[in-house]
Amino acid sequence: MASLRVLIPAAALLAACTQTGVSAQSDGARPFKAEVVADLDSPWAMTFLPDGRMLVTEKQGQMLLLSADGKSRAVVSGTLPVDSAGQGALMDVVLHPKFAENKLVYFSFSETGQGGKGVALARGVLQDGAAPALGNVQVIFRATPYLEGNGHYSGRIAFAPDGHLFFTNGERQKFDPAQDPKATLGKVLRLNDDGTPAANNPLAAKGFHPAIWSYGHRNLLGLAFDSAGNLWEQEMGPKGGDEVNLIRPGLNYGWPKASNGDHYDGRDIPDHRAGDGFEPPKVWWNPAISPGGLMIYSGKLFPQWKGDAFIGGLSSKALLRVDLDGTNAKKGDQWDMDARIREVEEGPDGAIWLLEDGGDSQGRLLKLTPAG
Template sequence: MRLFIAVSLIVLSGCGSAGGTAANRTNAGKADEPSASARPFDVAVEGTFDRPFAMAFLPDGRLLVTEKPGALKLWAPGGKTIDVAGVPKVAFVNQGGLLDVALSPKFARDGLVYLTYSEPRPKGSSMALARARLVEKGGTARLGGLHVIWRQGSDGSGGQFGGVIAFSPDGKYLFLTSGERQRKTPAQDPDQALGKILRLYPDGTTPPFNPISGPGARSQIWSTGHRNPYGLAFAADGRLWETEMGPQGGDELNMILPGRNYGWPVVSNGDNYDGSPIPDHHAGDGFAAPKLSWNPSISPGGFMIYSGSLFPRWRGSGFIAALSGEALIRVTLSGDKAARADRWDMDARIRDVAQGPQGTVWLLEDGEGARLLKLTPAR
């Protein structure tokens, strides 16, 4: 039997809860959850990692994997894994560490890799976005010319960094999720980057025409009122979708529109951890309601929208890696509508999900000794 590390209370505060008063609440976007489905896929174990957070496939089928304690791994088919040198120092504490990894839309030409991480600061920590060139020579790999291109600001304590990267379909913009660091009210403050989704140029500078005018954080904000957004992906039609951890219950799937306010912490379909209620989303409250929400919590981690042909029935579906839910969850997306489709029990906390070569689906488990899993159609 595999052993998993105990999850501390502070981690639970950022990852949702499977119980409590929120479980019986009625909420916008909530429908009957499908019962666990029979798996239409075979699962192969391709490697193990130490508390991984995210993965990104290289064009040749190899895989970059971040480990929260501060390591970046380069995995090759067959299981050979090497350490990538030159990773920045991280604050591995309170949900922080090395977080997302993403390739430049022009990676085949520029070799650039983007990383988010909790950066040690004189007064605590802050999320940073850096980029570097992946340099390989003689069986070794390193990050060359790494430099920070954006900092979250509001240094201090707290988890819930967010830190997920998605490039626009045309490659012109970098979208970045920024958590509210368990501080709640900054999510509604346009002068702080906390609790927002931001739109930047790929070099970290600010486009001149984002929805909120003004200096500093205001000029970078695409949407506001977010808690802990761990999933971000563009659909084929150009719509931007996001998954977000609620408090006790109320995990969300949102369609992100420029300038909209998604309500945290004023409204939520979950409750506070002390059991005190938070007003539900309701029509006319001025906030964008989730397209789907979950009570009890599933604790959504990574999110991807499938575009492959290996599983043709899944094309265009969204896939959610569920941490406390210990599941892979499929939702259907049609225009601005979303619906529940399948939930497959995976018997482990699932941290990330990605589409791999030939349309395979890959999962990363959470914690020490976390497995890298490849899904292919059931034989």
């Protein structure tokens, strides 16, 4: 489909969701203009190459290489077969910190395997040119165990400042695996860049799977480091209780034993409370926002937001900002975007880029720059 370039009418919506002691805010008007750069087929994630071009994944299993202006695109061959039923997809895509030297691209995807389905982590070498491809593609990590079902794969990837790779595994809508020390499901994992468990992970000596960094998570769809090296994560709660967490080594974040939401059938789940042994979220939402991607802003186009977190809202059809202050967080703005927002990324020039999750369009790629 040909690229589109139009401006979305400015509008804003005060967030209806509330949190004890913290309320959502609105500027009353969007402080940005949104340009539609391209229309894609159910895109899931994106990342920028050093020259400003973009790698974008699509749910059904395609990876695309887009020009910096979005006007041209090419399919990147070499990805692996994807089971895209339900929440399955070709998921995250991230460059190795030394991409300029090694050309390594990391991606996650859902697949069918022994025991059912699960999320896998792979990498390949980007071969550029008129027919781009990933060469020497290898699966370097698979979640354990694989289970029946099509939900809560998670699959987000983030490189730490020290070069370690962090990878999220959802609990596959099975609840208990999030507390199972032998399963990687419902966990944040810390790996070497070749997919092997990193040395000195905090729970290995206690009999946990050696890759586990933190546990007690549900569906982890955002993962990012701030400039101080703090690791932030956002995840979908059940009926309410969506969370932003500061991830600390070895801690238990409570799912399914504690949540500020309820089961979908109305059954209560104990709220996070002092002394319960679980790490509480820094920010939470009731009703749900259904958080998509997570980005921590470091650019110059929006200096007032430097160091803040941005979250895509799926069911809330919103872009949300969270004020980060060291290891503390509180709600900032929530802007109505009139579409499900799957991914948020920062461009090389400091623009904020969004991927819509389909709907009226196949799934638009938007570029946000300051209004006026």
